[in-house]
Amino acid sequence: MLLKTFRWAFAVTALGLVAGVLYDGWTALGLVAILAVLEVSLSFDNAVINAGILKRLNAFWQRMFLTIGILIAVFGMRLLFPIVIVTVSARLAPSQAVHLALTDKDRYQQLVTDAHPAIAAFGGMFLLMIFLDFIFEDRETKWLGPLERPLARLGRIDMLSVCLALCVLLVTSLTFAAHAHQHGGTHADKAQTVLVSGIAGLITYLVVGGLSGFFEGRLADEESRRQSEERSGGAGGGGSALALSGRAAFFTFLYLEVLDASFSFDGVIGAFAITNDIVLMALGLGIGAMYVRSLTVYLVRQGTLDDYVYLEHGAHYAIGALALILLVSIQYQINDVVTGLIGVTLIGASFYSSVRRNRAVRATSE
Template sequence: MVLKTFGWSFAVTALGLVAAFLFGGWTAFGVVAILSILEISLSFDNAVVNAGILKKMNAFWQKIFLTIGILIAVFGMRLVFPVVIVAVTAQLGPIEAVDLALSDKDKYEALVTDAHPAIAAFGGMFLLMIFLDFIFEDRDIKWLGRLERPLAKLGKIDMLSVCIALIVLLITATVIATNALQHGGTTVDKSSTVLLSGVAGLITYMVVGGLSGFFEGKLEEEEEREHEAEEEAERTGKPRSAVALAGKAAFFMFLYLEVLDASFSFDGVIGAFAITNDIVLMALGLGIGAMYVRSLTVYLVRQGTLDDYVYLEHGAHYAIGALATILLVTIRFEINEVITGLIGIVLIGWSFWSSVRRNRALAAAEGKAQGSDEKTEVSSGV
């Protein structure tokens, strides 16, 4: 199971490290290894959240997620995205941006760093909406009950998540972005840029998430009526309508996953510049990390880990909230990527341990109940 799920990740790791060694020797080998670990640690929460969405898809769309999805994740976000940032901010053509990334690495790093406020605002708002929608939803299983129960009651207020997100964006634009951190430690007013990028992130979440939710709801309605319509579908020869609907639902959930992955990758791409400004090594290291995140997502789905450890999803969403906050704060203040990764690991580790304790408590309670039943039967027999 492990080899089947992580086989491609192992292969890409070997090829990537060999390529790094051939490209720049042992130094490049070490840099790529560090970047891979950085990406995995920063994106572990991404895998948990992705698994919660991916488990709703069939095997075909899971394969799409691992093939086309990984191409988008590795080549789109880890290679093309940094170049696009430079092209837009420096008003250069794509070819000129690539040439700059390869020939003048210091200038390339400066341009990407200067674009950080816009990136952080977009990704921060997208992730913040994911977190807010999660904590305001009334769930049967609650991890931090004293916190989640009152939040679930507040969640009954329409558009509360959007209102809070807009308030956070306004505060970020008017307070934090007025002294946005730039390359070299200088500051500049980026209020309008942050405001525009944040609104774009909010709109992206609402559009993609709304479409995904709409088609997912349609799919659930169709599944509820499936047993009634099955005979009629066979008789009329029209079973394809349900398949098409499932395809639309899966497509928009896939699209949602890709945008979600893009938002998670923002901090990884920016953080990579703290280790290297070589675009080749960056693409290799982050690409290897992205492969493991993808494989880990599928592993969690196929093993049913989220069903066994019910608080993992909670921990991942709290990590998302922390990451969204960190992204917005980094518009003005520099925060070490190690701190970002540790926060996510601690929250997920805590939720995992809480899940283990819950499972043990349930098993103990079930054992006591069975023992009580056996004693009752023995007493009745006597």
């Protein structure tokens, strides 16, 4: 099962390392390997969250996630995204941005760094909304009960997560953005950029998530109606979980891709601390993205989230931490090791709590 699920990741690893050696010698091999480890360490919580969403899709859309989705993740976010950043922020033609990336790597890196506040605001707000909607939802299973129970009661207030996210964005634009180091423009321009980008991230979450939820609700209603008709006709419909398809699955898939993009922001920016060569970045981060995708599918097929019920909680807390780190990084540089360790620690703690819970349940039943 493990070999079958990760076979493409292993194959891409081999090809990527060989391509790195052919491109720039043995030093490049080490850089590609480091970038791959960076991507996996920063995105493990992404795999857990993706698995919770992916298990609701039918087999066709799960295959789409591994094929079309990985093309978007590797070539779109890890290769084209840095080019798009420079194209938009420096108002260059795409061909000029590519030429700059290959010939003047220091200038290219500086342009990407200058665009970081806008990227961090967009990704930070998108991830913050995911976290807030999770902790304000009243769930049957609670990991940190004393904290989650009162938050669930507060969640009954309409639009609370949106209001709180906007407050965080406003404070960010008036503090971190207003005092951020810059190479051009005024502090007011920087604050306005962060405010607009953050609102764009919030709108993206509401639109994509809202459409996904709308069509998912319609599909669930149709399924309930079908099962009701089968029961009334004596057919006895099966009780299997509903697998999303059609428009509901499409918008859920779209939501997954936007989610992956938001997670990849810190990895792409952090990669410049290791190398400013976009070819090596694409190879290393692309390998890491393949492992994250394969890990997502492995978690779904093994039913890991059902067995370890607190994993999703830990991943969402890691998302909340990442969202805040992105917003703080508008002014302060935060080491990627710190970011990765926070995520791994939270998920590790939730896994340990899940194991203890399972042992307690087994002991009670015996």
